[in-house]
Amino acid sequence: MDFHAVLYNIAEEIDSRDLAGLKFLCLDHIPLKKQEFIKDAVGLFKILEEKGLLEEDNLSFLKELLYHNNRMDLLNLLNTNQSEVECQIRTKAQISSYRVLLFDLSENVAKFELKSIKFMLSRKIPKCKLEDNMTLIDIFIEMEKRGILGEGNLDDLKAVCDVIDKNLLKKIKDYESNRVERSTERVPVEIQDVEEMMNDLQATSGDFPGEKDQDKAYKMSSKPRGYCLIINNFDFQRARKEKPEHQNIRDRKGTDVDAEALKNTFKKLHFEVVHFQDRTAEQIHNDLQNFQDRNHDGKDCFVCCLLSHGDRGTIYGIDGQEVAIKDLTSYFSSSKCPSLAGKPKVFFIQACQGKTIQSGITLDTDSEQQRESLEMDAFLQSECIPDEADFLLGMATVENHISYRHPKEGTWYIQSLCKNLKEKCPRGVAILDILTDVNSEVSQKIDLSNKGKQMPQPKYTLRKKLFFPVN
Structure with missing residues (x-):
C-alpha cells in the first residue's frame, strides 16, 4: 500500500486523547509552540516528515510512538509487532525515558487522584492555570514551563506522588535508578570513536588542557x-x-x-x-x-x-x-x-x-x-x-x-x-x-x-x- 495511504489509515484510528499523548511524547522533537497548530494525526505526521523523523524507508520513530501510546493494534499496519518494537527500543530509543515516564504516569492516574494532584500543586501553580478540564499531561507541561519539573528535577512530582499514590512514586524511583545505571554503562562505539578522536587531538593540538x-x-x-x-x-x-x-x-x-x-x-x-x-x-x-x-x-x-x-x-x-x-x-x-x-x-x-x-563595504560575490x-x-x-x-x-x-x-x-x-x-x-x-x-x-x-x-x-x-x- 502507498506510504501516505498507510499513514492516513493510522490517522483515522487516532482519537483526540491518543493525539494528545503522541504530541506529548514528541515534545523533545517538536516545540510546544509548533504543536499548537497540530489538530489531528495527519498534521502531526506532516511535521514529523518535515523534521526527517518519518520516512517511507524509516518508520522507527512512528513505531516507537505507537508502542508507547499503547496502540499495538496499529503496529500491524506497519508490518511489525510489539516484540520487534521492544527490541528496536532496546537498541536505539528515540523517545526519552523521561518523557515515557511522564506519559506512563498520566495513564495511571484516576480522576479523583487528578483533583488531589491539582490541589497539592496549587501552591506552585496559580489556580487560574489549574483548570477543571486539565489532564495530567497538561499539568506536566505547565510544571515544565515553570521549571519545577525536568529530566533531573523530579522532587516536586515525587512529593505529590508520595501522598497520592505510592505506586506512582515507585515508577519515578525506578526511572531514577535506571538513569543512574545507564550513565555508568559502557559508552556506545560511536561515542568511543569521538573520544578517541579527542584524545588524539589533545596529544597533537595542545588545546585540551593536559594534567599539568x-x-x-x-x-x-x-x-x-x-x-x-x-x-x-x-x-x-x-x-x-x-x-x-x-x-x-x-x-x-x-x-x-x-x-x-x-x-x-x-x-x-x-x-x-x-x-x-x-x-x-x-x-x-x-x-x-x-x-x-x-x-x-x-x-x-x-x-x-x-x-x-x-x-x-x-x-x-x-x-x-x-x-x-x-x-x-x-x-x-x-x-x-x-x-x-x-x-x-x-x-x-x-x-x-x-x-x-x-x-x-561592498565586495564581489559569486552569488547574487x-x-x-x-x-x-x-x-x-x-x-x-x-x-x-x-x-x-x-x-x-x-x-x-x-x-x-x-x-x-x-x-x-x-x-x-x-x-x-x-x-x-x-x-x-x-x-x-x-x-x-x-x-x-x-x-x-x-x-x-x-x-x-x-x-x-x-x-x-x-x-x-x-x-x-x-x-
Whole structure:
C-alpha cells in the first residue's frame, strides 16, 4: 500500500486523547509552540516528515510512538509487532525515558487522584492555570514551563506522588535508578570513536588542557555539565495590545528554529536543557530566580540563552515590559548563587542592541541570489554582566546596532553559534576561540535589501580557558 495511504489509515484510528499523548511524547522533537497548530494525526505526521523523523524507508520513530501510546493494534499496519518494537527500543530509543515516564504516569492516574494532584500543586501553580478540564499531561507541561519539573528535577512530582499514590512514586524511583545505571554503562562505539578522536587531538593540538594545565581550564566533567536554560519569546500579541508604543512589534518568526538548534546542541554537550516559551518580564525574572535558588553543587557550569526583542540594556517580555540584562546575569553572582561560585556562567543573547543598521563595504560575490526578507530583533548597554569573575556574555551584535533573523532559517548569530559549537567542541577548541570564528562567519553575511551587516560581540570576565568536551 502507498506510504501516505498507510499513514492516513493510522490517522483515522487516532482519537483526540491518543493525539494528545503522541504530541506529548514528541515534545523533545517538536516545540510546544509548533504543536499548537497540530489538530489531528495527519498534521502531526506532516511535521514529523518535515523534521526527517518519518520516512517511507524509516518508520522507527512512528513505531516507537505507537508502542508507547499503547496502540499495538496499529503496529500491524506497519508490518511489525510489539516484540520487534521492544527490541528496536532496546537498541536505539528515540523517545526519552523521561518523557515515557511522564506519559506512563498520566495513564495511571484516576480522576479523583487528578483533583488531589491539582490541589497539592496549587501552591506552585496559580489556580487560574489549574483548570477543571486539565489532564495530567497538561499539568506536566505547565510544571515544565515553570521549571519545577525536568529530566533531573523530579522532587516536586515525587512529593505529590508520595501522598497520592505510592505506586506512582515507585515508577519515578525506578526511572531514577535506571538513569543512574545507564550513565555508568559502557559508552556506545560511536561515542568511543569521538573520544578517541579527542584524545588524539589533545596529544597533537595542545588545546585540551593536559594534567599539568588543569588549573588553567575550568573543570568540565560532571554529567550533566549543568543546566542550559532557553527562554524563547515568539508571540508579542500581548505587547501590541497592552503598550501603544509596541504596536509595530512583530512576532519573532524563525525563533523556534533557533531554540531547537540550541536545545540539540547543548544536549550533545551534556547539559540538562530547560526550555521556556513566551515569557513575560515578570516570568523571566522568576525563571532566573528559580535557577539561582537551585543547588548547582554537582554541576560545573550554567548556560542561559535569551531569545527576544529588546532595546539598549534590556530584553522584552512578551508583555512589552523591559528586563535589564544586568539584573538577570546578576542573579548568578557568587553572593547570590554560592553553588556556582568559581564556575563559568555563560549567557547567549539574541536581540538587537539598538536600531542602527551596520553598513559594510561592498565586495564581489559569486552569488547574487536574493534571500527572503530578513527581520530585526530591535536591544543593550556595554555593562551587562556583574563586575566579578567567571561570566561570559555572547551577544548577537555590537552596541547600538540591530541583528538579523530569517523567518524560516533562524538568526545569523544563533545558527552560526550552534554550528561552530557542534563542529569544534569535539576538537578541543576553547569557547572564546569558537566565538571568534562565529564573529568572522556572521560578519561576512549581508542583508541584500539594505546592505546591512552584523558583528557579534563576546564580553567576559573568565579567569581560565573554557571548553565544552563531548566525552
